Amino acid sequence: AGWFLPQLFTASAVECLPRKKAMVVNLGLLLERAPVALLAVAPLLALRHPEWALVVALVALTWHVAGAGFVAVAWQDMIAKIIPLKRRGRFFGLTNALGTLVGFAAAGISARLLATVAYPMNFLYCFALAAVFIGVSWVFLALVREPPQPVTTPRPSPKEFWRRLPEIIKQDHNFTHFMIARLCLALASMGGSFLAISAIQRWNLGDSAAGYYTMAVLAGQATGNLLFGFLADRFGHMRNLVFGGIAGVLSYILAWLAPSPGWSFVVFVLNGIGASALFVSGIMVVMEFSSAGRRPTYLGLSNTGTGIAGLIAPLLGGFLARSSYGLVFIISAVIGVLACILMAWWVRDPRWLNESTPSSQPT
Secondary structure, three states: OOOOOOOOHHHHHHHHHOOOHHHHHHHHHHHHHHHHHOHHHHHHOOOOOOHHHHHHHHHHHHHHHHHHHHHHHHOOOOHHHHHHHHHHHHHHHHHHHHHHHHHHHHHHHHHHHHHOOOHHHHHHHHHHHHHHHHHHHHHHHOOOOOOOOOOOOOOOHHHHHHHHHHHHHHHHHHHHHHHHHHHHHHHHHHHHHHHHHHHHHHOOOOOOOOHHHHHHHHHHHHHHHHHHHHHHHHOOOHHHHHHHHHHHHHHHHHHHHOOOOOOHHHHHHHHHHHHHHHHHHHHHHHHOOOOOOHHHHHHHHHHHHHHHHHHHHHHHHHHHOOOHHHHHHHHHHHHHHHHHHHHHHHHHHOHHHHHHHHOOOOO
């Protein structure tokens, strides 16, 4: 919710910027990266003032996630400008796959620090390293060269901007169909929040099993990122979303019917593959629904809608879990099947639609 929800509220300002890099780099340093350094303060308070340590940690995490959401539209629009259309899939897929693999190494380093260094300095070292590396990433982001994009229309007033949003929904039927299908995928993801706890309780496993399941998810994400990135450039994003939805459905069905705990690793690999499709193609495809001038509004509208669904999904899942985790998985699978059907037969891939017909999106 922190990443998705703010995006529509910044879209109007982003549309009027000839370059998005200044917002991404300058505001991103303050809103997204500085809070990670603040996290390192929390362990210093942990022994004498544990309540304040918790407050600092939660404030820093909220600041970091919401700040990332604040600059997310500008970042996505900048990516759309500097990465050619038929290379975006490989760019997202390859960088996310490499990031996931580096995540394995980072997990090993953090586990080593937590095991060998006394509390609370072990957490201090972990958070300090995170701050250093997110600072390094900012340096490379600042080196990006972004061509200017002429702004041909003045920035609308807030009232006029919000008045235009229903017009997009009414006029651009294909985008509206996509949003409905995408919201179904977001709701179907509610089962993912309960996979680990369900397996641990069902098979009476130790808490350490959650760490191994996390590695299985990362393996699925790394594989899916590479696969879906290349498929997106060649065939478009809609197939990826369908394949990712099917992987998610299979993970929920298997979580419900698994005959032994070993099958849970397959569940988490499939869930990671499904999540990678949503990240690679769920974001990238929105960039292709509109002209460059309206792209931030489309990104904000889609992502904020997804954020609302993502906020509701775990609450709904928690309510259903009172009866049983199996009920959560069954309903998640049913919603996922509906989403796949809508994506496959109700939504037309905007890349091929735009290549075959003149642009029909509202301007």
